[in-house]
Amino acid sequence: MEIVVGVGDMKVSNNPEAVIITYALGSCIGVAIYDPFVKVGGVLHYMLPESSLDPGKAGKNPFMFGDTGIPLLFKETYKYGATKNRLKVMVLGGAQILDQGGLFNIGNRNHTILRKMFWKNNVTASFEDVGGVVNRTLKLEVKTGEALLKISGNESRKIPWI
Amino acid sequence: MSFNVLIVDDSSSMRAVIKKTIRLSGFDVGEYLEAGDGREALELLSNKWVDLVLSDINMPNMNGLEFIAEMKKNELFSSIPVIMVTTEGSEKNIQESIRLGASKYIKKPFLPEDIKKAMHSLVGEEVRDVRGDKESDASGDF
Amino acid sequence: MSEEIKKAMHQAISDVMNKMFFLPVQINLKGLAVREWFSNRHPLIGAEVGLTGGRLSGYSYLMMPGAAAREMTANFLGIAEKEMKATQERDTVKEALNMITGNMLSQCDKKGFLRIGIPRLINENDLPAGRLDAFDKGAILIETEHSRMAAGIVLRREA
Numbered sequence: 001m002e003i004v005v006g007v008g009d010m011k012v013s014n015n016p017e018a019v020i021i022t023y024a025l026g027s028c029i030g031v032a033i034y035d036p037f038v039k040v041g042g043v044l045h046y047m048l049p050e051s052s053l054d055p056g057k058a059g060k061n062p063f064m065f066g067d068t069g070i071p072l073l074f075k076e077t078y079k080y081g082a083t084k085n086r087l088k089v090m091v092l093g094g095a096q097i098l099d100q101g102g103l104f105n106i107g108n109r110n111h112t113i114l115r116k117m118f119w120k121n122n123v124t125a126s127f128e129d130v131g132g133v134v135n136r137t138l139k140l141e142v143k144t145g146e147a148l149l150k151i152s153g154n155e156s157r158k159i160p161w162i
Numbered sequence: 163m164s165f166n167v168l169i170v171d172d173s174s175s176m177r178a179v180i181k182k183t184i185r186l187s188g189f190d191v192g193e194y195l196e197a198g199d200g201r202e203a204l205e206l207l208s209n210k211w212v213d214l215v216l217s218d219i220n221m222p223n224m225n226g227l228e229f230i231a232e233m234k235k236n237e238l239f240s241s242i243p244v245i246m247v248t249t250e251g252s253e254k255n256i257q258e259s260i261r262l263g264a265s266k267y268i269k270k271p272f273l274p275e276d277i278k279k280a281m282h283s284l285v286g287e288e289v290r291d292v293r294g295d296k297e298s299d300a301s302g303d304f
Numbered sequence: 305m306s307e308e309i310k311k312a313m314h315q316a317i318s319d320v321m322n323k324m325f326f327l328p329v330q331i332n333l334k335g336l337a338v339r340e341w342f343s344n345r346h347p348l349i350g351a352e353v354g355l356t357g358g359r360l361s362g363y364s365y366l367m368m369p370g371a372a373a374r375e376m377t378a379n380f381l382g383i384a385e386k387e388m389k390a391t392q393e394r395d396t397v398k399e400a401l402n403m404i405t406g407n408m409l410s411q412c413d414k415k416g417f418l419r420i421g422i423p424r425l426i427n428e429n430d431l432p433a434g435r436l437d438a439f440d441k442g443a444i445l446i447e448t449e450h451s452r453m454a455a456g457i458v459l460r461r462e463a
Contacts, residue, residue, distance in 0.1 A: 122382075
């Protein structure tokens with residue numbers, strides 16, 4: 001059973017039949033988390049770093065922004081019995097799609113807000129594949145925690161994160 | 163098996179950041195010791211068991227190069243591995259540190275992975291506390 | 305400031321601010337005076353550090369509004385601003401300058417000819433708006449998402 005996470009979206013599941021998928025992570029960041037003990041997985045796909053950029057939009061869809069989406073992803077998995085110290089964390093995306101630097105490099109800003117929040121909240125990623133000029137797609141199998149990463153132009157590969 | 167780490171840097175904020183980085187990397191550290199310069203660090207080494215040192219170079223009273231030179235002269239501490247964590251990135255300083263006995267050299271600014279990798283190569287695999295890190299679970303926004 | 309040093313400073317500021325302080329930055333190339341850059345953002349806090357090597361001597365500096373220093377410190381330590389102490393802010397600004405200067409020298413001075421001193425706070429008397437013109441020559445103006453900073457380096461060759 002496929003659960004698709006769109007752009008500015010987040011899904012969590014403990015259904016053993018579920019495979020959570022998110023496509024085309026360009027400058028967006030995809031955060032996948034998985035608790036192997038209770039077998040709960042979640043994926044967030046956010047587009048922009050901070051909700052202060054557009055508080056109105058953030059109110060309607062907090063998953064568009066890293067600073068509002070990331071806490072919600074974690075908290076949603078806690079509802080299913082996941083605990084922070086057991087959660088494995090994967091971070092993908094943040095590509096530099098256009099030749100832009102400084103404050104216009106959205107991919108880097110998206111990654112930076114995540115790093116800032118992880119640092120403040122004592123979270124460490126088990127696996128990261130960020131930057132570059134590529135598109136990424138992720139599939140997370142809830143039953144096993146197995147994650148497949150596909151980078152544009154390459155075959156899918158299994159990620160050693162559990 | 164837990165071990166004691168000594169962090170030597172004249173910036174108390176940087177010492178706090180290095181300490182947090184090591185904690186988040188999952189190493190089973192028994193005690194964190196801190197010193198603001200080489201002289202303080204040598205005094206701590208004389209009084210406490212230390213398994214690993216992370217030291218800056220540019221410090222008042224006794225800089226990191228002088229400190230490591232003194233450390234290595236003393237049989238009691240000469241075998242303790244030292245990781246330099248410093249802004250001083252010239253070839254000259256890197257080579258001098260290694261010559262004096264530093265095991266690894268990390269340039270500031272660094273990513274947490276840089277410290278983790280250096281420690282991993284010196285003290286082995288990190289050990290995650292499977293009982294759960296109460297401090298980590300309780301703090302922050304999530 | 306030579307083009308090589310300017311470029312190295314831009315890179316160093318960007319690297320340090322991104323990696324250690326989680327602050328993406330943009331270098332502002334409009335050539336404004338430092339006084340104008342910081343209008344209405346006082347009081348400022350700043351640090352400077354001496355540089356020496358053979359017949360060269362000088363200093364580098366970094367300054368910013370108090371709010372920027374607080375944000376930088378909270379990010380650096382991974383704590384909320386309300387948990388911070390003033391000593392931590394001052395220490396963090398000095399350490400940021402230390403890292404920027406060291407990083408810049410790693411790019412331009414690979415042989416380690418110049419030595420960095422111990423950073424100290426810039427005297428508060430030198431930071432009000434009327435005094436900032438002294439920092440104009442070669443100042444690098446930095447924009448963060450919520451604030452502004454300025455940095456620079458002054459080197460002199462002894463006759």
